Amino acid sequence: MSDLDPIQRSSQRQFDQQSQRYSQGHILADTADVAALVKRVPPLAGRRALDVAAGAGHTGLFLAAQGWQVTLADISSAMLERATEAASARGLSVFTRQHPAESLPYPDGSFDLVTCRVAAHHFSDVGAFVRESARVLVGGGSLAVIDGTVEDEQPEADSWIHSIEKLRDPSHHRFVNPRSWREHxxxxxxxxEYLALQPFLQPDLNWYFETAGTSAENRQAVLKLIESAPQSARDLFRLQTIDGKITWQWQRMSLLAIKPLA
Ligand SMILES: C[S@@+](CC[C@H](N)C(=O)[O-])C[C@H]1O[C@@H](n2cnc3c(N)ncnc32)[C@H](O)[C@@H]1O
Structure with missing residues (x-):
């Protein structure tokens, strides 16, 4: 993977360094959101799934446990190692491939389901990811995406959370709003077929800093931005301090899109 762009390289570096933080005990280990979205996937004869930006494997292994034949793909080799460890600990069999989300090395029509959870905000080109997903799906196949977003027509809150996330995790690129997802x-x-936003708790800013390995200087800058948060962001993300912990509610989008039969 020598031809990665700077945004992809930044993600690869970040997740190669931080992979140990994403295994059991991470908030992503709770796959209730995946279960709810996958229930909406129309049944097909095939059960081949590609989980893009699979991370430590929480989504892909949920699918494998449901009987899907799963390929876990990620740009970071360390994350794929974590996913492989998790698969063997659970006695699940999966394939792994290392490649970027924007360019999928599979023939047309290779999968019945493409999933991607809490990762697209790192991608350098979400349009390319959606196009490639459509290409590798069979007719009737589904693309299921879960990711942080900011609802349409909230430019101030959008810009605030973008600044926070950039400081916290330099590999954060951009949340994509629902209108843009529909356009892609x-x-x-x-x-x-389905697009909905649900609140999702960021439970403790310090835990969140540790997960991303945020520098001391950037932690201070984030705290300043929180102190001076505009009312639109306070309201939209329900920013508050609970038991001394700074928390907020992400807007998390679940999207299901179908490739029409030819
Ligand atoms: C938060 S983790 C994903 C969590 C996982 N999907 C789950 O459900 O537990 C984000 C992952 O996105 C991967 N990633 C970031 N940018 C990528 C890109 N352009 N192509 C492929 N993977 C990427 C990272 O390496 C990381 O493993």
């Missing part, structure tokens, strides 16, 4: 799907020939 439409441009790729996918029909959006």
């Amino acid at each position: 799907c439409q441009a790729a020939g996918l029909r959006v």
Whole structure:
């Protein structure tokens, strides 16, 4: 993978360094959001799933436990090692591949389901990821995406959370708002069947700093931004301090899009 762009390289570096933080005990280990979205996937004869930006494997292993034949793909080799360890600890069999989300090394129509959870905000080109997902799906196949977002028409809150996330984790690129997700799907020939936003708790800013390995200087800068947060961001993200912990509620989007039958 020598031809990565600077945004992809930054993600690879970040997750190669921080992979140990994403295994059991991480908030992503709770896959209730995945279960709820996958219930909406229309049944097909095939059960081949590609989990893009699989991280430590929480989503892909949930699918494997449900009987899907799963390929876990990620840009970071260390994350794929964590996922492989988790698969063997659970007695699950999966394939792993290392590649970026924006360019999928599979023939057209290789999968019945493509999933991607809490990762697209790192991608350098979400449009390319959606196009590639559509290409590798069979007709009737599903793209299921879960990611942080900021609802449409909230530019001030959007810019605030973007500044926070950039400081906290330099590999954060951009949350994509629901309107843009719909546009990317439409441009790729996918029909959006379901799109909903749910609140999702960021439980403790210090835990969150540790997870990303945020520098001391950037932690201070984040705290300043929190002190001076505009009312729109306070309201939208329900920013508060609970038992001395700074918390907020992400806007988490679940999206299901279908590739029409030819
Ligand atoms: C928070 S983790 C993903 C969590 C995982 N999907 C789950 O459900 O537990 C984000 C992952 O995105 C991967 N990633 C970031 N940018 C990427 C890209 N452009 N292509 C592929 N993987 C990428 C990172 O290496 C990291 O493993």
